[in-house]
Amino acid sequence: MMLNLDYSFLTGSVVSGFIVKGLVFSFQLTFIxxxxxxxxGTLLALMRLSGKPWLVTPAAAYVNTMRSIPLVMVILWFFLLIPLLIGRPLGAEVSAIVTFTLFEAAYYSEIMRAGxxxxxxxxxxxGYAVGMTYAQTMKLIILPQAFRNMLPVLLxxxxxxxxxxxxxxAVGAYDLLKGFEVAGKNYNRPVxxxxxAAVVYFVICFSLSMLVRRLQKKIAIIR
Known part of the structure; x- marks a missing residue:
């Protein structure tokens, strides 16, 4: 049976009022x-590579714990439990930003460690031979090269x-998908x-993937 699709309601006001609003927050959340x-993640990677047990153990525990828990569970736990600890609600948007930053740090940490x-x-x-300290060696010599090596993977x-x-x-934040969902409900066109929404996500992610591939080729040529 063919779907009776109707996009006649999709006007400029609908796009700007629902979809663009969610897209802006999704980009903000991603960037932050x-x-x-x-x-x-870089700090965690340096801790794990320091060779000092009192730095390695907590960093490894943090990374392994975050990488072993589904993101949606971390979002819900942070949104529901942290306000109980601090005595006031954070709001869905702030909670999402903090949660994503802390969660993604575990994944960026492994990428930076490999870099x-x-x-x-x-x-x-x-670096040590010319009198640099560990911090100076990492800052001036190692990390710039590591970032270049891992840039495609980071992106x-x-x-x-x-x-x-x-x-x-899951916590009611108004992101891109939420914008499509609200518009679909308001105009009774959820399908x-x-x-x-699937098309928009595909276009954005596919375009970014193509840019990463081009960047990867340029970095390979430089090497």
Whole structure:
């Protein structure tokens, strides 16, 4: 049986009033979680590579725990439990931003750890030889090369992060998928809007994937 699809209701006001609003938050959540996740993930990676048990153990426990729990459960736990601890609600949007940043840090940490290990240990010894400290060696020699090596993988993880932002529906945050859902309910066209949502997500993620591939080729040429 053919679906009787009707997109005649999809006007500029519908797009700007429902879809664009959700798209803006999805991009904001992705960008903030990416920046914060990479920053915290890099710190976790350095802790795990430090060789000091009092740094390695908590960092490894954090990463392994986060990577072993479904994201939607972390979102719900943070949204429901943290307000009980601090005595006031955070709001769906703030809760989603904090949760995604902390959760993605575990994945970015593993990427950064691999990137740091991909840099020759001889360069670390060279940094020590000219009088640099561990922090200076990492900051000036190792991390710039690690970021370049892992940039395509970091961006690929960010694409996955953008896809995962649809999970904030669990706490009622107004993301891209929520915008399509609300528009579908208001105009009694849920099937059309969910199909359109799938197309929009595909176009965005596929386009970003193509950009990452081009970047990966350029980095390979530089090497």
């Amino acid at each position: 979680a990416m920046i914060g996740g990479i920053a915290i 740091i290990q991909s840099v020759s240990r001889g360069q670390v010894h060279a 690929t993880q960010t694409i996955i992060l953008f896809q995962d932002t649809s999970l904030v529906y 059309e809007m969910y199909l359109l």
